[in-house]
Each structure stands twice: as C-alpha cells, then as structure tokens.
Amino acid sequence: MSNEISALQKARAAYQPKLPKALRSGNVKIEFGEASHPASDGDKIKKLFPNTYGQPVAKIVEGDGILTAQPIKVGVVLSGGQAPGGHNVIAGLFDALKAANKDSKLYGFLKGPGGVIKGKYKELTPAIIDDYRNTGGFDMIMSGRDKIEKPEDLAACKKNFAAMGLDGLVIIGGDDSNTNAAVLAEYLREEGSKTVVIGVPKTIDGDMKNEQIEASFGFDTAAKTYSELIGNICRDATSAVKYWHFIRLMGRAASHVALECALQTHPNVTLVSEEIQAKGTTLQEIVDYIADVICERAASGKNYGILVVPEGLPEFISDIKAMIDELSNILGKDEAYITGLNDHSERVQYLSNQLSDHSARVYGSLPTEIQEVLLKRDSHGNVPLSQVETERLLIDLVSDKIRMMKQHGETEAKFSPLAHFFGYEGRCAAPSNFDADYTYSLGYAAAQLVRGGLTGYTVNVQNLTKD
Ligand code: FBP
Numbered sequence: 255m256s257n258e259i260s261a262l263q264k265a266r267a268a269y270q271p272k273l274p275k276a277l278r279s280g281n282v283k284i285e286f287g288e289a290s291h292p293a294s295d296g297d298k299i300k301k302l303f304p305n306t307y308g309q310p311v312a313k314i315v316e317g318d319g320i321l322t323a324q325p326i327k328v329g330v331v332l333s334g335g336q337a338p339g340g341h342n343v344i345a346g347l348f349d350a351l352k353a354a355n356k357d358s359k360l361y362g363f364l365k366g367p368g369g370v371i372k373g374k375y376k377e378l379t380p381a382i383i384d385d386y387r388n389t390g391g392f393d394m395i396m397s398g399r400d401k402i403e404k405p406e407d408l409a410a411c412k413k414n415f416a417a418m419g420l421d422g423l424v425i426i427g428g429d430d431s432n433t434n435a436a437v438l439a440e441y442l443r444e445e446g447s448k449t450v451v452i453g454v455p456k457t458i459d460g461d462m463k464n465e466q467i468e469a470s471f472g473f474d475t476a477a478k479t480y481s482e483l484i485g486n487i488c489r490d491a492t493s494a495v496k497y498w499h500f501i502r503l504m505g506r507a508a509s510h511v512a513l514e515c516a517l518q519t520h521p522n523v524t525l526v527s528e529e530i531q532a533k534g535t536t537l538q539e540i541v542d543y544i545a546d547v548i549c550e551r552a553a554s555g556k557n558y559g560i561l562v563v564p565e566g567l568p569e570f571i572s573d574i575k576a577m578i579d580e581l582s583n584i585l586g587k588d589e590a591y592i593t594g595l596n597d598h599s600e601r602v603q604y605l606s607n608q609l610s611d612h613s614a615r616v617y618g619s620l621p622t623e624i625q626e627v628l629l630k631r632d633s634h635g636n637v638p639l640s641q642v643e644t645e646r647l648l649i650d651l652v653s654d655k656i657r658m659m660k661q662h663g664e665t666e667a668k669f670s671p672l673a674h675f676f677g678y679e680g681r682c683a684a685p686s687n688f689d690a691d692y693t694y695s696l697g698y699a700a701a702q703l704v705r706g707g708l709t710g711y712t713v714n715v716q717n718l719t720k721d
Contacts, residue, residue: 283319333427337472339693346697366398422704460510504677552667
C-alpha cells in the first residue's frame with residue numbers, strides 16, 4: 255500500500271479536535287462527589303470489588319489540583335469491535351500526558367487485552383500518533399477480544415506492569431472490556447501494585463449509556479455511514495422500482511443503530527428488537543407483517559421497498575430466544591461432544607433430541623448455516639450474531655408466504671428481494687467531528703485521572719458542545 259494520503263485524509267489529519275473548557279485551560283483538578291453505586295446487585299458487586307466499590311464520583315474541573323506533573327508511564331489498549339474515534343482517544347491521551355510533562359511515555363499494547371497479558375507493546379511516538387489523528391480503525395495498535403480474568407492472566411499483567419514501571423493502563427472497550435478493566439483495577443489494588451486502571455466506554459452499538467454516559471463513541475459516525483448507504487439504496491429502489499432491499503445493520507443485541515438509521519432515512523419497514531421482545535412477537539407474526547406490507551404496496555403498484563433489521567433480532571423473537579437459551583444450556587453441558595460430532599446432520603439430530611419439541615421445530619426450520627452459527631459462542635459467551643444472516647432468513651420465509659398467498663389468489667405482488675448487511679463498512683469510517691472531539695476529550699480526561707492516581711474509574715465527557 256502506498257503511503258500517499260488523499261486530499262480528504264490530509265484535511266481530516268489537519269482537524270484540531272475541540273476540548274471541553276475545563277480541559278482546555280491546562281489547569282485542572284479533580285473534585286469528588288457522592289459515593290457511586292450500581293443500579294442493581296450492589297451487595298454482590300461489593301463482595302467482588304471490596305477495594306474499588308463505591309468510590310466517589312470524580313469530576314475534572316478547572317483549578318489548581320494535586321495531579322502529578324512528574325513524568326509518568328502509561329499503557330493503552332483497544333479492545334473489542336472497532337469504533338470510529340479509537341485513535342483519537344489515544345491521541346488525546348498522548349497530548350495530555352505530554353502537556354503535563356514532555357518526558358511522560360505512552361505504550362500501546364498490541365492486538366487487544368491478549369497483548370497486555372503477553373506483554374506485547376510498542377512505544378507510541380509523536381510520528382506514530384500524527385499518522386493516525388482523526389482516522390478510523392484501530393490499526394495503530396490493533397484490537398482483540400481476549401478476557402483478562404484468569405488468575406494466571408491477572409498475575410501476568412501485574413508482572414508486565416512492574417517490569418515496565420507502568421503508572422496507569424487505559425482500556426478502551428465495550429461492556430465486556432470495561433468489566434475487564436474493573437476486575438484488573440480491583441486485583442492490582444488488592445496486590446498493592448502502583449498501576450491504576452481507567453476504562454473508556456466504546457461501541458458503535460450505542461448501548462453503553464447511563465446517567466453519566468450520554469453516548470458511546472463511534473455510534474454517531476457508524477449510524478451516519480450506514481444511513482448514507484441506506485439513503486443511496488432508497489434512491490436506487492425508487493429509481494429501479496423493482497427490488498425489495500432487506501438490510502441488516504450491526505449493533506449486536508441493541509437496535510439503536512437500526513433505529514437511528516431509520517430516523518435518518520425513513521425505510522418502509524424497520525424491525526425494532528426491543529419492541530418485538532416487549533410484545534412477545536413470534537417469527538411467523540413478523541413474516542406475516544412483512545408480507546402484508548409488501549402486498550399492500552404491490553396493490554398500489556409499488557413492487558419495491560426497503561426493510562431494515564437489527565442484527566440482534568433473532569435473540570428477541572420469543573420462540574427463537576427460548577430456543578437459543580435452551581441451546582446455551584445444552585452447549586454448557588455437552589459442547590465438547592457436540593462440536594466433536596463430524597456431521598451437521600448428526601449435530602442437528604442430537605440437539606433435536608435434547609431440545610423441547612417447540613424449540614426443536616424452530617431450530618429445524620432454520621437454514622443450515624444459521625443452525626451452525628447458533629452453536630458458536632465468543633470468549634464472552636455471546637452468540638456471534640453478525641454471522642447470522644437474518645435478512646436472508648426473512649427473505650426466504652417471506653418469499654414462501656407470498657408464494658402461498660399468490661397460489662390462493664390473495665396477492666399479485668412481484669417480490670424480487672436483495673439482501674444487504676452493513677456492519678464492517680461503518681466501524682472504521684473516519685470519525686465524524688462529534689466522534690473526533692468526543693474521543694479526543696475522553697483520552698485527554700483519562701490522562702488526568704491517571705495523573706490523579708485514580709483507579710477503577712470509567713471516563714466520560716458530558717455536554718461536549720457547551721462551553
Ligand atoms: P463491541 O461490543 O466490542 O463494541 O463490538 C461491536 C460489534 O461491532 C457488534 O456490533 C458486532 O456484533 C460485533 O462487534 C462483531 O464482532 P467481530 O468484530 O468479532 O466480528
């Protein structure tokens with residue numbers, strides 16, 4: 255690949271992300287507020303995190319504080335799925351550390367948490383950082399989905415940090431990775447290590463939100479990128495007037511991406527998993543609903559349209575969810591045996607005998623590829639939903655339904671479907687100005703928490719657009 259960068263890349267590289275007023279002043283302190291407490295399971299969490307539970311809310315404000323101005327060494331790791339702005343978190347962290355003391359050092363752990371456990375890292379120099387400012391992707395140091403939770407992995411981290419003389423580690427990741435950050439922070443404090451751990455919430459899925467976190471970074475850019483693609487398809491559909499486009503969007507269990515894109519592009523049908531779950535809708539009811547819309551549009555001469563479906567949908571359809579839960583239980587007990595079976599049909603036969611009658615019927619009605627995907631779990635126990643081609647499943651089932659309706663003379667609809675999946679196309683787009691500013695500020699703020707010696711905190715920036 256050539257090292258030449260395009261005019262657009264040059265313009266993005268020159269963009270100076272905006273910081274909130276307090277961070278801009280260069281003179282900050284940390285103000286402590288009320289003790290924090292989890293929304294649920296307080297007692298259980300307190301037992302698991304005796305050293306870091308209930309720490310006071312910390313706010314970074316302008317003023318003279320006791321944040322260290324000594325040179326410090328900080329590590330950073332990108333974890334989980336790519337999200338636009340990850341590089342700017344690192345750039346913000348780097349700039350803040352250097353602004354406090356030019357001799358401070360930032361090390362990037364390679365390929366996600368696995369790099370932290372193995373002690374694989376590189377020093378991040380000004381030249382490296384400059385190459386990646388305002389760019390999408392996580393390729394500066396790459397990402398991974400390993401967990402840091404086994405006793406030997408935690409001990410390996412402590413050893414690596416001691417050898418590096420690390421004052422702090424910043425973990426940029428989703429809910430699973432921030433759980434990792436909390437576990438590591440607790441362990442290191444218990445062990446008397448000087449390394450503090452700070453989490454930065456990231457995911458395009460938009461489902462890491464609470465009173466403090468208004469949005470997770472990457473969501474804004476990803477939703478805009480997918481919306482542009484969907485908008486183009488809408489125009490194509492109304493130009494060609496002959497295709498129904500079934501578009502699946504990434505977002506794991508949450509429908510936030512699908513809903514945001516629907517608000518931006520107005521497709522004919524948008525399925526929202528949370529609504530489907532709340533109503534207890536079955537797969538057949540969804541298929542009937544889609545077929546009705548297609549037939550109604552056909553009756554007014556429109557044999558084309560757009561349907562948007564969130565990737566997490568299967569887990570929210572009542573009968574499929576029940577079947578996935580049963581499968582998870584069976585896999586929990588017999589995974590080695592099931593994956594050891596050579597043949598797909600042997601696996602289906604075995605599972606059909608173990609599943610309840612209804613779930614066995616639902617499982618049996620799915621295409622082979624989907625049956626196989628539902629047997630996989632990632633290292634955090636999630637079904638790899640991005641591999642379930644829900645749009646194709648719906649196309650198959652809706653086609654059957656319309657064929658039957660035609661046979662009964664109930665419709666004259668012409669149904670020519672096309673399937674699309676947008677996920678990886680949006681996760682590494684250049685960050686929007688919002689994500690570029692937000693992530694740079696997150697990194698800048700994380701540096702202040704490390705300078706303050708805080709551990710077990712998740713960083714957040716509020717009211718970014720206000721002064
Ligand atoms: P995170 O939860 O790690 O942010 O991942 C987000 C995501 O993009 C999901 O939307 C998607 O289901 C998943 O990653 C895909 O995972 P992978 O990158 O392992 O294929």
